[in-house]
Amino acid sequence: MNLKEMDLQYVLHTYARNYVNFKYGKNATLFDEENKDYIDFTSGIGVVSVGHGNKRLxxxxxxxxxxxxxxxxxxxxxxxxxxxxxxxxxxxxxxxxxxxxxxxxxxxxxxxxxxxxxxxxxxxxxxxxxxxxxxxxxxxxxxxxxxxxxxxxxxxxxxxxxxxxxxxxxxxxxxxxxxxxxxxxxxxxxxxxxxxxxxxxxxxxxxxxxxxxxxxxxxxxxxxxxxxxxxxxxxxxxxxxxxxxxxxxxxxxxxxxxxxxxxxxxxxxxxxxxxxxxxxxxxxxxxxxxxxxxxxxxSGKLDQKMIYFEEKLKEIAKGFGDIFVKEVGIGFMRGLRAKSSKLQSQIINKAFDKRVLILKAGRNTVRFLPPLTITKEEIDEGIERFKEALVELTS
Known part of the structure; x- marks a missing residue:
């Protein structure tokens, strides 16, 4: 019995899971059992505030x-x-x-x-x-x-x-x-x-x-x-x-x-x-x-990263106006309002295929809750993959 079969047989089905087995993480990046990296824009639904594998914590x-x-x-x-x-x-x-x-x-x-x-x-x-x-x-x-x-x-x-x-x-x-x-x-x-x-x-x-x-x-x-x-x-x-x-x-x-x-x-x-x-x-x-x-x-780094992330999402909202209505949120609690619930689900699934983790929220919103310690490099990589997902979705 593999891990997925074990989960399906013994765990109550309260979540529609993606069956990926993460083995470890470094800040805003997670690694699965094949050592493939995923950019985490969810931080465990806003929980992992100082990133994965934080040594000090x-x-x-x-x-x-x-x-x-x-x-x-x-x-x-x-x-x-x-x-x-x-x-x-x-x-x-x-x-x-x-x-x-x-x-x-x-x-x-x-x-x-x-x-x-x-x-x-x-x-x-x-x-x-x-x-x-x-x-x-x-x-x-x-x-x-x-x-x-x-x-x-x-x-x-x-x-x-x-x-x-x-x-x-x-x-x-x-x-x-x-x-x-x-x-x-x-x-x-x-x-x-x-x-x-x-x-x-x-x-x-x-x-x-x-x-x-x-x-x-x-x-x-x-x-x-x-x-x-x-x-x-x-x-x-x-x-x-x-x-x-x-x-x-x-x-x-x-x-x-x-x-x-x-x-x-x-x-x-x-x-x-x-x-x-x-x-x-x-x-x-x-x-x-x-x-x-x-x-x-x-140190000023938190505010700098938040401004940088906001600018990136606003660029996406503007560049993919056929998908998104607007960008919403404050700080590292942000969203892109999709034009329909169907589009919202497609975006989240396609992003996962590109190894970017994002969340669903009400009003057809694609939600972003990255670790507060996310680096500029992780933001860039995650945004680039997310754009690739959107391009594929609209092509």
Whole structure:
């Protein structure tokens, strides 16, 4: 039995896989069992923020694994405290953190914070949370219901109630009633088509919600940890949310999620928890990732690469106007909007044939989430292969 047969027989079919067996990676380049190289413009769906095979991260993980991997949150965890302090300092927000294992868990934690905030004298007064259509907040039952895509809700009900979906930011005020406790948004909708929100509209909404004592939750699972060029997209949009969620790129590949909140004393012991969340291994890895990326940002190299990558994608959008409507996104969270879903699938498949890894997103968008440490040479090689794929597709 070969590896593909083994996967098909024993693993649940929740992903339509490409059956390539990667053996190792170097930064934004992966190598299969035949040693063929692939340019990775996906970074494991925005996770491998400091690239594949990063020695500094590997050394930190190895060093920690030799000492303590896990002890539980019943005891002090040194790298957890150091990571929380680092994230607060770099964000510029006066907050405390809770650590989980994923973005969905982080969003569940954010929802629980909001729901508890809505209680008065142990009685639930406000519980409704407004989210946006085309949003994506995770695969757990509550996070899935928070996701404003009806297609995602098939099969899995009944769901927890209390979620209301707005078409856009401008519609949100009209949906608020006496039971509304929070609004939850992505500043750039990833699964929803790499669609950035308008900065002025976000700022006006944040100001309005503060006046109404309604919490603003910003889901930064994909946009956070320098993906948009700043530590947080919230920094880029110049707002101060009440709650922020993180995951994906935070651990560089080691599973970790986090909830940041200005509501420092909202939980008491026993209100929330996680067996694995924030353990020694994940927080030591994340601390190394954050330190590396902060240094990289300070050097100016991150911004330079992001500008270079954006220029390359804009050239493609212009040069292949018969395929693409426009280029979208911010930083290293970018997309090319294809003219149809059929074209979108053909582009992704043809790119894979040329050994370039890219992603699908909503609104017929071809999504690019390269490692933040991608080199100019890797960008050039990946873009050249991608162009070859497009030429073949249109010839």
């Amino acid at each position: 590997a050394d930190a993980i190895c060093d920690q694994a030799k000492k303590i991997i896990h002890i539980s949150n019943l005891y002090l965890i040194e790298p957890q405290a150091l990571l929380a302090k680092r994230l607060v300092e770099l964000s510029g927000y006066d907050m405390r953190l809770f650590f989980a294992n994923s973005g969905a868990e982080a969003n569940e934690g954010a929802i629980k914070i909001a729901r508890k905030y809505g209680e008065v004298d142990d009685e639930i007064k406000r519980y409704k949370i407004i989210t946006l259509k085309h949003s994506f907040h995770g695969r757990t039952i509550t996070a899935l219901k928070a996701t404003g895509q009806e297609a995602m809700h098939t099969y899995f009900g009944p769901f927890p109630d209390g979620f209301v979906y707005a078409e856009n930011l401008e519609q949100i005020p009209s949906l608020i009633d006496e039971k509304t406790v929070a609004v939850m948004i992505e500043l750039i909708q990833g699964e929803g088509g790499v669609e950035p929100q308008d900065k002025v509209a976000v700022q006006e909404l944040a100001k309005f919600l503060k006046q109404k004592d309604i919490l603003l939750i910003v889901d930064e699972v994909q946009t956070g940890i320098y993906r948009t060029g700043e530590l947080l997209a919230s920094n880029l949009y110049e707002i101060e949310p009440d709650i922020i969620t993180l995951a994906k790129g935070l651990g560089g590949g080691v599973p970790i999620g986090a909830v940041m909140t200005r509501l420092k004393d909202i939980f008491k012991p026993g209100d929330h928890g996680s067996t694995f969340g924030g353990n020694y291994l994940s927080t030591r890895a994340a601390l190394e990732v954050v330190n590396m990326l902060e240094e990289y940002k300070a």
